[in-house]
Amino acid sequence: MREFLDISGSLGLPEQASAHAGDIDYMMSLVHLLMLLLLVGWGVYFIYVLIRFRTKKNPVASYEGAVGKYSKVQETAVILAEAVLLVGFAFPIWGVLKNEFPSAEESFEVNVIAEQFAWNVHYPGADGTFGARDIHLIDVLSNPIGLDPDDPASADDVVTINELHLPINRPIVITLTSKDVIHSFGVPQLRIKQDVVPGIAIPIWFTAIKAGEYEIACAQLCGLSHYRMRGFVTVESPDELETWLQDMSELDF
């Protein structure tokens, strides 16, 4: 049944590169099928009445008008369909994305710090602990996220700009913060989008299931260069990721 109803291939959605993308796309298919059904149903009715009930064809209007239970049936059907979408799909999918975060051991953690108009990426390094950050240490060129050099945990941290490398088939937790205004971290192929609100650290989680390079597109108007606030996500094997992180730490500030 799911195969039959899944029309996400015809909706022009980007490829599915995360584990939850299929669920979202299936729900998207069902919603669009419901929309199509209502649109075609009313459309056929509409064209019929325009022809059938024009003055020439029907010179005397009916005071009674439409009788019967059609409208009630239709409205009940819409209510039921919406209830199914809510209870069967919207609540469970949202619940998994918001509440069922993977444990710290099994997940790969990274911070993304947005600013006008770039995505700073902060890896904890080999010790698995993020170094402390202080806004007063921020320097546009040498220390964009204000990493504290006196914190031992920050020694092996890796900081990149607009380059986010992630492991395939392992739950990923990204903690999003912003330095200045609201941005929105969106990667269409991963079916993730999360507003990055200054003053709040917002975690998101997903599992990337397809290797490749994808674009991070800022989705919230953030100023004059909003349109080119682009970053890149590379989903790769753990070995490749390890090598890349090694290379990056040698380039470190």
Add this chain to the structure above:
Amino acid sequence: MTYGTEREMTDSVSGGDESVHDVHRYHEEPFWRKYIFATDHKMIGIQYALTALFFLLTGFTFMMLMRWQLAYPGQPIPLIGWLFSDDTMPGGVMVPEFYNQLGAMHGTIMVFLGVVPLAVGAFGNYIVPLQIGAPDMAFPKLNMASYWVYFCGGVVMLASFFVPAGAAKAGWTSYPPLANIETMGQTMWLIGMMFLITSSLLGAVNFLTTIIQLRAPGMSYFRMPFFVWAQFVTAFLLLLAFPPLEAAAFLQLADRLIGTSFFMPSGLVVSGQVLDIAGGGSPLLWQHLFWFLAHPEVYVLILPAMGIVAEIIANNTRKPLWGYKLMVYSLLFLGAMSFIVWAHHMFITGMGTTMGAFFQVTTMIISIPSVIILSGLFLSLWGASMRFTTPMLFALAFLPMFGIGGLTGLPLGLAPTDIPLHDTMYVIGHFHYIVAPGTILALFAGIYYWYPKVTGRKLNDFWGRIHFWGTFICMNGIFMPMFIQGLAGVSRRLYDGGATYDFAANVVQYNELMSIFAWVLALAQIPFFINFFLSIKKGKEVDDNPWKATTLEWTATPTPPLPHVNFETVPTVYRGPYEYSVPDSDSDFTPQNQP
């Protein structure tokens, strides 16, 4: 009741220092009293209509400029590019700052200075007192004040383009912190909004009082035309939803001017510099206050349109509306529900499951009364004897267009499907289908329908049909491709229309097509404007009730209705609003005031 006593009634309404005998006082009004600082609801309605049409054209012009940049990013605008300053279009090429100004002001102007003033200020003002048998609005001077406060708001908004660094450029939503750190144009925007909000509040009080207090004898609530009901609910929405935004605008103004931090969190670093602010505020607080207004505002945009369409459909199908009472109850339910759906605009701000569930459920619930009203309008066509007059064409086109707009709201109102679609072109397509081919077509329908009441002449049907088909086809050509772009993931508010992104490569080419439709849409408005102004003197003369309608504005008043009194005698209402094709009746319409 006689003319004289009618005058007394008006005088008591408008302050009453004029002579009771002077029934022709309105002829002697000086020019400035009659046309400028008018207190007659009809003249104020006309003032609103002309001003709002001007602003609709202005907002549309902004969009046509933006659509050049979207279709041909970085290329100079031909012919008119040199008209602009070097700050906005050096060498005729639009800079991103100016694009963002036009974007923010397009939204602001279309919503607050164009559609709402036309739907409520113009149609509501002109038609509501006539349809309920009132001599004027309850507070004529307040009515004058609300027009002039609106006018000032418009002037402030337009003037903001000429302050240093130009107009507001943080979107019509003005989210802080971006809005807080923007240039002086944002301050102008906030001041302009405070004028516009004040105007709407004054108007809302006036509408409510008028509809509650000034109905003619026999005009019970359930004999009111659906249009009056729509305006009634709209007035409640304006009255209750706008004050939080007025407060929010004041708080943002304080943040900008006197250093408070209502919407500014601690620890902001802009361009490498730590901001010197108190901090501790919340950017999301603004979003809650903004959407607490802006969601009901959607219904402010759509309900009067539904009212207009209902009038025209009943009149041109020659039969009663299907399920009038059910539709009125749906309207009331819709109005009440619209106050508890606002945060569905905020699913991806980090909302958890409890809030998410609440706002998804309320959003699905509010879709039901909308479905009932639309179904009612569709079912009203069954058994009709349909006349395809020009207003009817626009009213009929409203139905499927509003349908598409409403249906595409479903995936946005469900949080998981909102993830890929939020802030994409899909959203733009969705609400433009509601407001442009939806509301604006309905407003055109209203202009073609009530024009004979205002001028005593009809608009030309041939040019009306050209206008209709041009507008209908072009609007679909502009907005339909937005769904395709949105599903592919293209964000809204992009200066280059998404050309930066590889994932948009297959859909950015639609930008050119959409832009061409936008410019042809402008051409399609030329016959309308010529028709609109020429027909004042040259249109075909018609009698008082050219559409053979049942409601009081057609059956009880001369054309145009008498200044300040409307009716020669106060009408008495004996029946419901849509008694068309009553069995065993001589005529296919039975006016409300026919005993």
